[in-house]
Amino acid sequence: MLLQSLIIVFTAIARPTLAACNLSYSALQQVTRDYISSQATGAFATTASSASYTENFRTVNIRTGLLSKALRVNHTRSIHDTTECATFTEYVVTDPSHPYVIGTQIRLTPDGQITQIDSIVTDAGDWLFNATGTQYYASREDWFVIPAETRDTRETIKKAGDAYLDLFNNPSVVVPWGTPCARLEGGAYTGQGRPTDSCNVGVPSGVPLTNRRYVIDETVGSVDVFLDFGNNKIPDSHEFRVERGRLRFVHTMTATGGP
Numbered sequence: 001m002l003l004q005s006l007i008i009v010f011t012a013i014a015r016p017t018l019a020a021c022n023l024s025y026s027a028l029q030q031v032t033r034d035y036i037s038s039q040a041t042g043a044f045a046t047t048a049s050s051a052s053y054t055e056n057f058r059t060v061n062i063r064t065g066l067l068s069k070a071l072r073v074n075h076t077r078s079i080h081d082t083t084e085c086a087t088f089t090e091y092v093v094t095d096p097s098h099p100y101v102i103g104t105q106i107r108l109t110p111d112g113q114i115t116q117i118d119s120i121v122t123d124a125g126d127w128l129f130n131a132t133g134t135q136y137y138a139s140r141e142d143w144f145v146i147p148a149e150t151r152d153t154r155e156t157i158k159k160a161g162d163a164y165l166d167l168f169n170n171p172s173v174v175v176p177w178g179t180p181c182a183r184l185e186g187g188a189y190t191g192q193g194r195p196t197d198s199c200n201v202g203v204p205s206g207v208p209l210t211n212r213r214y215v216i217d218e219t220v221g222s223v224d225v226f227l228d229f230g231n232n233k234i235p236d237s238h239e240f241r242v243e244r245g246r247l248r249f250v251h252t253m254t255a256t257g258g259p
Helices: 001-014 025-039 131-139 154-166
Strands: 050-055 077-080 086-093 099-106 112-124 178-186 211-217 224-230 234-243 244-252
Touching: 001 099, 025 077, 025 086, 025 099, 077 131, 086 131, 086 211, 086 244, 099 131, 099 224, 112 234, 112 244, 131 178, 154 211, 154 224, 154 234
Parallel strands: 050 112, 178 244
Antiparallel strands: 077 086, 077 211, 086 099, 099 112, 211 224, 224 234, 234 244
């Protein structure tokens, strides 16, 4: 009995305690503002030089990767997670010489040090890629701040996103479809501007979506999920807008690669 008690005590001591995030929403907003403004000059690679950095889930030298390149950003939107000290930014570059649609998750320590930057980078040859189309449709959506009294919990938002993702490998999953709802997949858009628009327009079957990494922002009802798509583990981002427990927008980026 004494041995069992000691094991319990030592296990509790050994278990790491996750520090609470000390960053305010406005502090995280400053991080994403700095990220986007610095991308115009490539300076963010210096600002976050000590962070781990990946592009499409492959480790890249932060000083020579896309983060160090000057890009003209034509559209951007960010969400901010004050529970996990994390952000997600979607941005579009329509430069004809090399257009991109990029999604970036940034993770920080509780006191604000950037430790991890992960980007899904899509360009010509990736699934349904069309930067001009993405900018057109994304810029017309309204991801307004939801009044505090009607916001969903992070658990509800995460559950709605997971249900959609689980559907790819389990057709019996009940997804909380909302209307109207529009899906932006690459540059392809399902919305027609009708009150009956639905995101229930079909997904592939028998496709596991694994290794999910979340950024959740209750103020706008959003969760972004980085994941491995299918058995080939294709780098993918799915972001969801949830209102009153139901899906209203879905944005996807899938780095399938191309010529």
